Amino acid sequence: MFRFISAITALAWLYLLFVMVGVLFMEEYTLSDWLLSIGLIVIICCVIAASVYSMLKSTRVLPLFLLVASLVPGYVFARAMWRLQDPKGAHFLEIFRRGDYGWYRLTQDIIFIGLPLCWTVLCSGLLLRRRRSET
Numbered sequence: 001m002f003r004f005i006s007a008i009t010a011l012a013w014l015y016l017l018f019v020m021v022g023v024l025f026m027e028e029y030t031l032s033d034w035l036l037s038i039g040l041i042v043i044i045c046c047v048i049a050a051s052v053y054s055m056l057k058s059t060r061v062l063p064l065f066l067l068v069a070s071l072v073p074g075y076v077f078a079r080a081m082w083r084l085q086d087p088k089g090a091h092f093l094e095i096f097r098r099g100d101y102g103w104y105r106l107t108q109d110i111i112f113i114g115l116p117l118c119w120t121v122l123c124s125g126l127l128l129r130r131r132r133s134e135t
Contacts, residue, residue: 002063003055005118009066010051012111016073017044043069063126067119070112077112 024037047069054062 002058002122005115005122006051006055006066008111008118009070009115010048010055012073012115013044013048013051015108017041017048020044060126060130063119063123067116067123070115070119073112074114074116077109081109081113 020037020041024034024041029037047066050062050065050069053059054066
């Protein structure tokens with residue numbers, strides 16, 4: 001299960017890298033915006049490298065790092081999904097039934113919101129295993 005979640009994390013963050021590079025070259029930015037984008041691309045590459053390394057070798061630090069890293073896009077996608085709630089009373093399921101929310105966006109949201117939950121379960125499992133081995 002650990003390797004599967006690592007692979008899903010690597011693929012999801014590769015998608016973010018693709019989007020970030022595409023946005024970087026689509027518009028003209030100021031120097032500070034461009035440097036911020038380059039910094040984000042470097043961070044995304046580090047997360048991809050960590051998830052690929054965690055697929056190959058199990059460590060205790062990388063799951064915690066990947067949990068913290070997955071919290072950021074998870075929060076962004078969850079907040080965007082929450083903002084879809086219509087103040088006039090239309091709830092998310094009604095918006096989805098009307099067809100205003102596509103399957104692609106729903107899949108994307110489920111993956112990025114679910115990754116921190118999966119990493120939390122894996123980190124807690126590692127913590128419990130560590131406690132059992134100490135006693």
